[in-house]
Amino acid sequence: MSHFIAPSLLSANFLKLEEEITMVNQSEADWLHLDIMDGLFVPNISFGFPILNRVKQVAEKPMDVHLMIVDPDRYLDRFRESGASIITVHYEACTHLHRTIQAIKQTGARAGVSLNPHTPVLLLQEIIKEVDLVLLMSVNPGFGGQTFIEQTYRKSRELKTLILAHGADTLIEVDGGVTLDNARSLVDAGVDILVAGNTVFSSSNPIETIHQLKHC
Numbered sequence: 001m002s003h004f005i006a007p008s009l010l011s012a013n014f015l016k017l018e019e020e021i022t023m024v025n026q027s028e029a030d031w032l033h034l035d036i037m038d039g040l041f042v043p044n045i046s047f048g049f050p051i052l053n054r055v056k057q058v059a060e061k062p063m064d065v066h067l068m069i070v071d072p073d074r075y076l077d078r079f080r081e082s083g084a085s086i087i088t089v090h091y092e093a094c095t096h097l098h099r100t101i102q103a104i105k106q107t108g109a110r111a112g113v114s115l116n117p118h119t120p121v122l123l124l125q126e127i128i129k130e131v132d133l134v135l136l137m138s139v140n141p142g143f144g145g146q147t148f149i150e151q152t153y154r155k156s157r158e159l160k161t162l163i164l165a166h167g168a169d170t171l172i173e174v175d176g177g178v179t180l181d182n183a184r185s186l187v188d189a190g191v192d193i194l195v196a197g198n199t200v201f202s203s204s205n206p207i208e209t210i211h212q213l214k215h216c
């Protein structure tokens with residue numbers, strides 16, 4: 001498949017949320033990325049169910065929900081009810097990751113696992129066949145607009161090798177510091193989905209920027 005683009009709403013203008021989502025609807029974006037932060041797993045708090053439920057009413061692209069929260073199992077059903085098509089949890093936040101992955105799938109959503117920059121790809125070898133998507137954090141999670149961590153290229157290639165070795169069809173998503181300058185190199189390193197917050201929403205022409213990311 002050609003790679004997907006998932007604009008991250010964290011960098012949108014929240015006073016104009018409906019306009020921002022409509023822009024994404026009208027663009028070549030494939031998914032809408034939504035960052036949920038609890039102030040515990042990451043040193044920031046973003047937004048929760050009331051916002052998601054409103055976003056759901058306007059969004060026409062699948063909602064790609066990235067949970068940066070401890071004990072995500074408590075809320076999986078509610079995230080699904082709030083519109084999530086993809087639910088991604090952090091490896092570092094899940095003691096019983098296998099159980100959590102099954103629980104996500106039972107909601108009807110696709111199941112993703114995210115790795116922080118310091119977490120090795122090989123830790124996923126026992127579970128890779130169960131996982132629909134692996135999200136590689138290319139910044140430390142918690143904030144938009146940070147600088148891309150270069151080791152992500154190598155991690156993506158390692159992850160691709162792991163996926164192929166297990167005969168899995170897991171997708172690779174990269175999140176953090178994605179720009180028009182590094183997008184092509186990431187796709188060449190095996191990345192299937194590019195998340196972009198600042199690059200899209202700080203652009204003077206976000207629709208054109210999404211087009212450029214899509215055709216990088």
Ligand code: DX5
Nearest residue numbers: 008141142144145177197198
């Ligand atoms: C960071 C979030 C990202 C963030 C990316 O913790 O997971 O999705 O919105 O923002 P940019 O693209 O600006 O680095």
Ligand code: ZN
Nearest residue numbers: 033035066175
């Ligand atoms: Zn994210």
